[in-house]
Amino acid sequence: CRVVVLISGNGSNLQALIDQQAAGLLPIDIVAVISNRPNVMGLQRAAKANIPHQVVDHTEFDSRELFDTALQQCIQQFTPDLVVLAGYMRIMTADLVRRFAGKMLNIHPSLLPKYPGLHTHRRALDNKDLQHGSSVHFVTEELDGGPVIAQSQFDIQPGDTEDSLAIRIKQLEHKLYPKVVGWFAENKIALQGNQALYNGEKL
């Protein structure tokens, strides 16, 4: 399974995929890492793992459409079976999403459908939620709104802060995302209409 990973920053989820692949636990080939920001940690992680990496800098384009066209061309040259968004922080045009329908995953730090968008940890604390977590979903045209494939959750403790939640969430994400990417590589999951399937059954 040829995988292109899109990032905007740190890339700890990318690292989890790299590590699982290197350990022989994940049947994927990460053929490229593409960042919309130059000089980010995730690019260094790719370099260290000898993975081709490129920057398509959104600040160099006059519109979202022009940027996404360039990004799409960049992705396509690697002929991926799967595009994995791992801390990729740009909203995508419908065109780009449609081009990779059923072949693009995102990980979002909330228990979707709660808290699409930004500042999920703060929103969970403000609402005095008892639980928090992360979701992997197929990417559709609705921001963070595609069908959820799997979630990891944990109890919010008294004294938790945005930072402490972010740390705990990432620990879970580093197990959750490789697991779901592995399912995709093994043809266990699919998108049918607006429904995620696991072994042909609705999730």
Ligand code: GRF
């Ligand atoms: C993760 O928490 C993910 O849920 C969100 O962005 C963060 C990326 O972290 N979409 P990293 O760059 O993988 O460390």
